Amino acid sequence: DAGVIQSPRHEVTEMGQEVTLRCKPISGHNSLFWYRQTMMRGLELLIYFNNNVPIDDSGMPEDRFSAKMPNASFSTLKIQPSEPRDSAVYFCASSLGDPEQFFGPGTRLTVL
């Protein structure tokens, strides 16, 4: 199994631009999580999906952030418009009903 796949691995963009982060969970997993990691705040859960349905998005910082999961093998996290304070490493994780989550390698986002 290839594990959780995230793309791009690195993204550098200018303030105001739209950013789309992508995630392919482990095949067969029914839960998907988006996290943000910064030095200031550590690892924060943004949103999670169960069977492609958003269950809890209370961690999404504001309306500029949105996440979708159109099918069981793909999810996106979009930031529009991006701001410098959005700079962070964004992780996607998936699980199969268990609390144990399998993390992807992350996308390092830099907003200039």
Place this chain on the structure above:
Amino acid sequence: GESVGLHLPTLSVQEGDNSIINCAYSNSASDYFIWYKQESGKGPQFIIDIRSNMDKRQGQRVTVLLNKTVKHLSLQIAATQPGDSAVYFCAENIRMRDMRFGAGTRLTVKP
């Protein structure tokens, strides 16, 4: 005002020694705990878990101890190796939505 980042606790051990990493959790209703290891440039990786009805669980070279009375969790690594150098997170879970990660501890293994 001045912004303050997370100041990760650090632990430095000699190769071959045992390491003990501690974690205080916040919610007495948490029923499941996981230790993750995060190497530089990678995502967190599962190490070992323990349910709240247990006090101790052992894996390969790792042991997790749970003290619910004081809401304390520890990870013991036997015969620490250079490859163990990483940031270690504890995570507590009530329901899937309530997975909370601690700030992490940076372990450095000196050869």
